[in-house]
Amino acid sequence: MRKLLKCPVTVALLILWAALSVVGYLGKDTIYKNYTVDIRTTPYFVLVFDGLHDGIFPWSHVGAPDGIGENGKLPSILLPGESVSDTELAGGTETVGETETEEAPHTREFCMVDDDWFDDAVFIGDSRTVGLRDYGGLDNATFYASTGLGIYDMWTEKFCEVDGEKTTLEDALSRRQFGKIYFQIGINEMGRGTLDGFMEQYAQSVQKFRELQPDAIIYVQGIMRVAKAKSDSDKIFNNQGINERNMRIAELADNQTIFYIDVNDVVCDADGNLRADLTFDNLHLYGSKYGIWVDFLKTKGIAP
Incomplete structure:
Protein backbone atom coordinates (compact mmCIF):
# COMPACT_ATOMS: atom_id res chain seq x y z
CA MET A 1 0.00 0.00 0.00
CA ARG A 2 2.82 2.40 0.88
CA LYS A 3 4.49 1.68 -2.45
CA LEU A 4 1.25 2.50 -4.27
CA LEU A 5 0.89 5.77 -2.38
CA LYS A 6 4.40 6.74 -3.46
CA CYS A 7 3.33 6.47 -7.11
CA PRO A 8 2.21 9.92 -8.42
CA VAL A 9 -0.31 8.40 -10.83
CA THR A 10 -1.98 6.41 -8.06
CA VAL A 11 -2.15 9.47 -5.82
CA ALA A 12 -3.63 11.54 -8.65
CA LEU A 13 -6.28 8.89 -9.36
CA LEU A 14 -7.23 8.70 -5.69
CA ILE A 15 -7.56 12.48 -5.50
CA LEU A 16 -9.67 12.52 -8.68
CA TRP A 17 -11.88 9.70 -7.38
CA ALA A 18 -12.41 11.55 -4.09
CA ALA A 19 -13.17 14.85 -5.82
CA LEU A 20 -15.71 13.30 -8.21
CA SER A 21 -17.35 11.44 -5.32
CA VAL A 22 -17.75 14.72 -3.43
CA VAL A 23 -19.22 16.43 -6.53
CA GLY A 24 -21.64 13.53 -7.05
CA TYR A 25 -22.71 13.56 -3.42
CA LEU A 26 -23.22 17.35 -3.31
CA GLY A 27 -25.22 17.26 -6.55
CA LYS A 28 -27.35 14.20 -5.83
CA ASP A 29 -30.31 16.35 -4.73
CA THR A 30 -29.84 19.11 -7.34
CA ILE A 31 -28.36 18.66 -10.81
CA TYR A 32 -28.28 14.85 -10.49
CA LYS A 33 -31.59 14.49 -8.64
CA ASN A 34 -33.28 12.56 -11.49
CA TYR A 35 -30.55 9.94 -11.70
CA THR A 36 -31.03 6.64 -9.93
CA VAL A 37 -28.11 5.46 -7.80
CA ASP A 38 -27.77 2.84 -5.07
CA ILE A 39 -24.80 3.79 -2.92
CA ARG A 40 -24.48 0.17 -1.78
CA THR A 41 -23.46 -0.89 -5.27
CA THR A 42 -22.77 2.34 -7.17
CA PRO A 43 -20.43 5.11 -5.91
CA TYR A 44 -21.44 8.75 -6.20
CA PHE A 45 -18.78 9.57 -8.79
CA VAL A 46 -20.82 7.53 -11.31
CA LEU A 47 -23.40 10.34 -11.21
CA VAL A 48 -20.81 12.74 -12.55
CA PHE A 49 -19.92 10.48 -15.48
CA ASP A 50 -23.61 9.85 -16.28
CA GLY A 51 -24.19 13.59 -16.22
CA LEU A 52 -21.25 14.31 -18.51
CA HIS A 53 -22.63 11.75 -20.97
CA ASP A 54 -25.95 13.64 -21.03
CA GLY A 55 -24.33 17.08 -21.27
CA ILE A 56 -24.83 17.93 -17.58
CA PHE A 57 -21.71 19.38 -16.02
CA PRO A 58 -20.87 19.89 -12.34
CA TRP A 59 -21.08 23.64 -12.82
CA SER A 60 -24.48 23.47 -14.50
CA HIS A 61 -27.12 25.88 -13.24
CA VAL A 62 -30.86 25.44 -13.35
CA GLY A 63 -32.33 28.01 -15.71
CA ALA A 64 -33.86 28.62 -19.08
CA PRO A 65 -31.84 27.02 -21.88
CA ASP A 66 -30.62 29.06 -24.82
CA GLY A 67 -33.32 29.87 -27.32
CA ILE A 68 -36.15 29.65 -24.77
CA GLY A 69 -37.96 32.78 -23.74
CA GLU A 70 -39.94 33.66 -20.64
CA ASN A 71 -42.12 30.92 -19.13
CA GLY A 72 -40.12 28.34 -21.12
CA LYS A 73 -41.72 29.29 -24.44
CA LEU A 74 -39.92 29.20 -27.75
CA PRO A 75 -39.89 32.39 -29.81
CA SER A 76 -42.99 32.57 -31.98
CA ILE A 77 -42.88 31.85 -35.69
CA LEU A 78 -44.43 34.16 -38.24
CA LEU A 79 -47.32 32.72 -40.20
CA PRO A 80 -47.17 32.88 -44.00
CA GLY A 81 -47.88 36.45 -45.14
CA GLU A 82 -47.17 38.05 -41.78
CA SER A 83 -44.40 40.55 -41.17
CA VAL A 84 -42.73 42.02 -38.14
CA SER A 85 -43.35 45.71 -37.56
CA ASP A 86 -41.02 48.07 -35.75
CA THR A 87 -43.46 48.28 -32.86
CA GLU A 88 -43.54 44.49 -32.55
CA LEU A 89 -39.75 44.37 -32.48
CA ALA A 90 -39.82 46.98 -29.74
CA GLY A 91 -42.08 44.85 -27.58
CA GLY A 92 -45.39 44.22 -29.34
CA THR A 93 -47.06 47.53 -28.44
CA GLU A 94 -47.86 50.69 -30.38
CA THR A 95 -48.96 54.13 -29.27
CA VAL A 96 -51.89 55.90 -30.93
CA GLY A 97 -52.04 59.41 -29.57
CA GLU A 98 -51.72 58.90 -25.82
CA THR A 99 -53.29 55.43 -25.82
CA GLU A 100 -50.98 52.41 -25.69
CA THR A 101 -52.40 49.18 -27.08
CA GLU A 102 -50.94 45.69 -27.21
CA GLU A 103 -51.59 43.53 -30.23
CA ALA A 104 -53.16 40.20 -29.34
CA PRO A 105 -51.30 37.21 -30.80
CA HIS A 106 -53.04 35.34 -33.58
CA THR A 107 -54.12 32.04 -32.05
CA ARG A 108 -55.55 29.22 -34.12
CA GLU A 109 -58.28 26.82 -33.05
Missing part, protein backbone atom coordinates in the same frame (compact mmCIF):
# COMPACT_ATOMS: atom_id res chain seq x y z
CA PHE A 110 -58.55 23.04 -33.22
CA CYS A 111 -61.04 21.47 -35.60
CA MET A 112 -62.14 18.06 -36.87
CA VAL A 113 -60.24 16.61 -39.83
CA ASP A 114 -60.36 13.55 -42.08
CA ASP A 115 -57.73 10.96 -42.95
CA ASP A 116 -56.29 13.10 -45.75
CA TRP A 117 -55.15 15.65 -43.13
CA PHE A 118 -52.27 13.32 -42.36
CA ASP A 119 -51.09 12.85 -45.97
CA ASP A 120 -48.37 15.49 -45.50
CA ALA A 121 -47.67 14.67 -41.84
CA VAL A 122 -44.57 13.14 -40.29
CA PHE A 123 -44.66 11.36 -36.94
CA ILE A 124 -41.43 11.34 -34.93
CA GLY A 125 -41.04 9.28 -31.76
CA ASP A 126 -40.21 6.09 -29.93
CA SER A 127 -41.87 2.66 -29.64
CA ARG A 128 -45.31 4.13 -29.01
CA THR A 129 -45.11 5.97 -32.33
CA VAL A 130 -43.88 2.74 -33.91
CA GLY A 131 -47.12 1.16 -32.68
CA LEU A 132 -49.12 4.03 -34.17
CA ARG A 133 -47.36 3.41 -37.48
CA ASP A 134 -48.02 -0.32 -37.44
CA TYR A 135 -51.60 -0.33 -36.17
CA GLY A 136 -53.03 3.18 -36.59
CA GLY A 137 -54.01 2.87 -40.25
CA LEU A 138 -52.40 6.20 -41.24
CA ASP A 139 -50.98 4.66 -44.40
CA ASN A 140 -50.26 7.94 -46.21
CA ALA A 141 -48.41 9.56 -43.30
CA THR A 142 -44.63 9.38 -42.90
CA PHE A 143 -43.11 7.86 -39.77
CA TYR A 144 -39.59 8.45 -38.48
CA ALA A 145 -39.78 6.34 -35.35
CA SER A 146 -37.66 3.75 -33.59
CA THR A 147 -38.05 1.55 -30.54
CA GLY A 148 -35.91 2.90 -27.71
CA LEU A 149 -35.39 6.29 -29.37
CA GLY A 150 -34.47 9.06 -26.94
CA ILE A 151 -34.05 12.81 -27.00
CA TYR A 152 -30.28 12.50 -26.56
CA ASP A 153 -29.65 10.35 -29.64
CA MET A 154 -32.47 11.23 -32.02
CA TRP A 155 -30.25 13.52 -34.14
CA THR A 156 -27.30 11.15 -34.39
CA GLU A 157 -28.91 7.73 -34.94
CA LYS A 158 -29.75 6.59 -38.47
CA PHE A 159 -33.31 5.38 -37.95
CA CYS A 160 -35.18 7.14 -40.76
CA GLU A 161 -35.82 5.22 -43.96
CA VAL A 162 -35.69 7.41 -47.06
CA ASP A 163 -35.56 5.97 -50.57
CA GLY A 164 -34.65 2.55 -49.22
CA GLU A 165 -31.75 3.65 -47.03
CA LYS A 166 -31.35 4.48 -43.37
CA THR A 167 -30.38 8.06 -42.63
CA THR A 168 -30.43 10.62 -39.82
CA LEU A 169 -33.47 12.64 -38.87
CA GLU A 170 -31.83 15.88 -39.98
CA ASP A 171 -31.07 14.46 -43.40
CA ALA A 172 -34.59 13.03 -43.75
CA LEU A 173 -36.22 16.35 -42.83
CA SER A 174 -33.91 18.17 -45.23
CA ARG A 175 -35.02 16.08 -48.20
CA ARG A 176 -38.76 16.70 -47.96
CA GLN A 177 -41.04 19.38 -46.58
CA PHE A 178 -44.05 18.38 -44.45
CA GLY A 179 -47.21 20.22 -43.48
CA LYS A 180 -47.37 18.80 -39.95
CA ILE A 181 -44.92 17.33 -37.47
CA TYR A 182 -46.21 15.13 -34.64
CA PHE A 183 -43.59 14.65 -31.94
CA GLN A 184 -43.85 12.37 -28.90
CA ILE A 185 -40.78 11.32 -26.97
CA GLY A 186 -39.65 11.14 -23.35
CA ILE A 187 -40.54 7.82 -21.74
CA ASN A 188 -37.08 6.35 -22.41
CA GLU A 189 -35.33 9.30 -20.74
CA MET A 190 -36.99 8.87 -17.37
CA GLY A 191 -34.40 8.08 -14.72
CA ARG A 192 -31.68 9.58 -16.88
CA GLY A 193 -30.45 13.12 -16.54
CA THR A 194 -32.47 15.97 -15.06
CA LEU A 195 -35.81 17.41 -16.03
CA ASP A 196 -34.12 20.68 -17.02
CA GLY A 197 -31.55 18.81 -19.10
CA PHE A 198 -34.30 16.84 -20.84
CA MET A 199 -36.27 20.00 -21.60
CA GLU A 200 -33.23 21.80 -22.95
CA GLN A 201 -32.69 19.00 -25.47
CA TYR A 202 -36.44 18.82 -26.20
CA ALA A 203 -36.74 22.56 -26.85
CA GLN A 204 -33.65 22.54 -29.05
CA SER A 205 -35.17 19.70 -31.08
CA VAL A 206 -38.41 21.66 -31.58
CA GLN A 207 -36.39 24.68 -32.64
CA LYS A 208 -34.54 22.51 -35.13
CA PHE A 209 -37.87 21.28 -36.53
CA ARG A 210 -38.80 24.91 -37.14
CA GLU A 211 -35.52 25.56 -38.95
CA LEU A 212 -35.75 22.47 -41.14
CA GLN A 213 -39.52 22.68 -41.69
CA PRO A 214 -40.39 26.39 -41.54
CA ASP A 215 -43.93 25.99 -42.90
CA ALA A 216 -44.98 22.99 -40.80
CA ILE A 217 -47.44 22.96 -37.94
CA ILE A 218 -45.63 21.38 -35.00
CA TYR A 219 -47.52 19.23 -32.51
CA VAL A 220 -45.67 18.52 -29.28
CA GLN A 221 -47.51 15.57 -27.78
CA GLY A 222 -47.73 14.79 -24.09
CA ILE A 223 -45.93 11.61 -23.06
CA MET A 224 -48.46 8.80 -22.70
CA ARG A 225 -48.80 7.74 -19.06
CA VAL A 226 -48.41 4.20 -17.75
CA ALA A 227 -50.95 1.94 -16.03
CA LYS A 228 -51.49 2.21 -12.27
CA ALA A 229 -49.79 -1.11 -11.54
CA LYS A 230 -46.55 0.14 -13.11
CA SER A 231 -46.77 3.69 -11.81
CA ASP A 232 -47.26 2.56 -8.20
CA SER A 233 -44.39 0.07 -8.27
CA ASP A 234 -41.76 1.72 -10.44
CA LYS A 235 -39.54 4.48 -9.03
CA ILE A 236 -38.57 5.63 -12.52
CA PHE A 237 -41.44 5.00 -14.93
CA ASN A 238 -44.31 6.55 -13.02
CA ASN A 239 -47.03 9.03 -13.79
CA GLN A 240 -45.80 11.70 -11.42
CA GLY A 241 -42.58 11.97 -13.43
CA ILE A 242 -44.49 11.87 -16.71
CA ASN A 243 -46.81 14.66 -15.55
CA GLU A 244 -43.83 16.84 -14.59
CA ARG A 245 -42.42 16.48 -18.09
CA ASN A 246 -45.75 17.07 -19.78
CA MET A 247 -46.29 20.31 -17.88
CA ARG A 248 -42.98 21.60 -19.20
CA ILE A 249 -43.61 20.35 -22.74
CA ALA A 250 -46.97 22.16 -22.79
CA GLU A 251 -45.19 25.45 -22.09
CA LEU A 252 -43.54 25.29 -25.51
CA ALA A 253 -46.86 25.77 -27.31
CA ASP A 254 -47.68 29.22 -28.69
CA ASN A 255 -50.98 28.13 -30.32
CA GLN A 256 -49.83 29.75 -33.54
CA THR A 257 -47.41 27.27 -35.07
CA ILE A 258 -46.64 25.02 -32.10
CA PHE A 259 -49.50 23.18 -30.39
CA TYR A 260 -49.60 20.93 -27.35
CA ILE A 261 -51.91 17.91 -27.52
CA ASP A 262 -52.23 15.12 -24.98
CA VAL A 263 -53.55 11.67 -25.87
CA ASN A 264 -53.85 10.94 -22.14
CA ASP A 265 -57.19 12.74 -22.36
CA VAL A 266 -58.67 9.68 -24.07
CA VAL A 267 -56.58 6.70 -22.90
CA CYS A 268 -56.50 7.31 -19.14
CA ASP A 269 -58.99 6.58 -16.37
CA ALA A 270 -60.49 9.05 -13.91
CA ASP A 271 -57.36 8.85 -11.75
CA GLY A 272 -55.06 9.73 -14.62
CA ASN A 273 -53.58 6.27 -15.19
CA LEU A 274 -53.35 4.48 -18.53
CA ARG A 275 -56.42 2.26 -18.64
CA ALA A 276 -55.53 -1.36 -17.87
CA ASP A 277 -57.86 -2.67 -20.60
CA LEU A 278 -55.92 -0.77 -23.28
CA THR A 279 -52.43 -2.07 -22.55
CA PHE A 280 -50.71 -5.45 -22.62
CA ASP A 281 -47.61 -4.45 -20.64
CA ASN A 282 -48.79 -1.40 -18.64
CA LEU A 283 -46.79 0.78 -21.04
CA HIS A 284 -47.87 0.22 -24.67
CA LEU A 285 -51.32 0.02 -26.24
CA TYR A 286 -52.78 -3.13 -27.71
CA GLY A 287 -52.54 -3.01 -31.48
CA SER A 288 -56.33 -2.89 -31.72
CA LYS A 289 -56.48 0.22 -29.50
CA TYR A 290 -54.39 2.60 -31.57
CA GLY A 291 -57.57 3.70 -33.30
CA ILE A 292 -58.39 5.63 -30.12
CA TRP A 293 -55.22 7.67 -30.60
CA VAL A 294 -56.00 8.28 -34.28
CA ASP A 295 -59.57 9.39 -33.51
CA PHE A 296 -58.15 11.80 -30.94
CA LEU A 297 -55.72 13.25 -33.48
CA LYS A 298 -58.60 13.85 -35.86
CA THR A 299 -60.10 16.27 -33.33
CA LYS A 300 -56.87 18.31 -33.34
CA GLY A 301 -56.68 19.68 -36.83
CA ILE A 302 -55.87 23.38 -37.11
CA ALA A 303 -58.38 25.80 -38.58
CA PRO A 304 -56.99 28.21 -41.21
